[in-house]
């Protein structure tokens with residue numbers, strides 16, 4: 001007996017063998033659900049410090065003075081330099097992510113922001129994160145991969161091991177679960193929770209791996225529509 005097997009080329013998406021959840025932090029730091037961290041280059045932090053200094057100088061200048069005008073230009077130049085560095089970082093990081101993973105899961109920052117108080121540092125870093133997410137999504141689509149955005153609610157508070165709520169404020173950097181004993185870096189725990197909220201894994205209680213494979217076609221389309 002001869003089996004004839006037609007191998008179809010993937011039309012829309014490649015098979016998603018590798019998935020990763022990503023937690024984005026205040027200081028341009030990314031934490032992946034596998035525990036790896038991606039840090040921005042040191043010069044980005046240096047520029048941010050410089051911006052703070054130049055901004056302070058600007059605030060000290062007399063209003064309406066020539067020096068204040070000059071200082072305003074200096075501040076604008078540092079701003080531009082930071083924007084360029086961020087864009088460069090976002091391009092390189094998104095390329096790395098798309099080359100390494102088939103499904104990339106971010107937290108939805110718009111939802112997250114609705115739950116948190118705004119402050120300047122946060123909104124500046126969010127602008128950078130939005131750029132990174134947009135670039136990752138477009139590179140992923142081009143490569144037939146999937147980027148998904150999930151609700152970030154309680155991703156840092158819930159235990160990624162047992163699901164129980166373990167409340168902690170921002171100063172607590174280690175997740176230590178009194179219920180199941182899991183001890184993890186706070187952001188690593190959050191990144192795992194983000195991955196778990198992905199369409200492919202969310203609500204899998206009672207659904208076995210087999211049916212989730214059968215559903216893959218439709219799930220992939222949903223994810224692409226996001």
Ligand SMILES: [Zn+2]
Pocket residue numbers: 159160161162163164177178179180181182
């Ligand atoms: Zn636990």
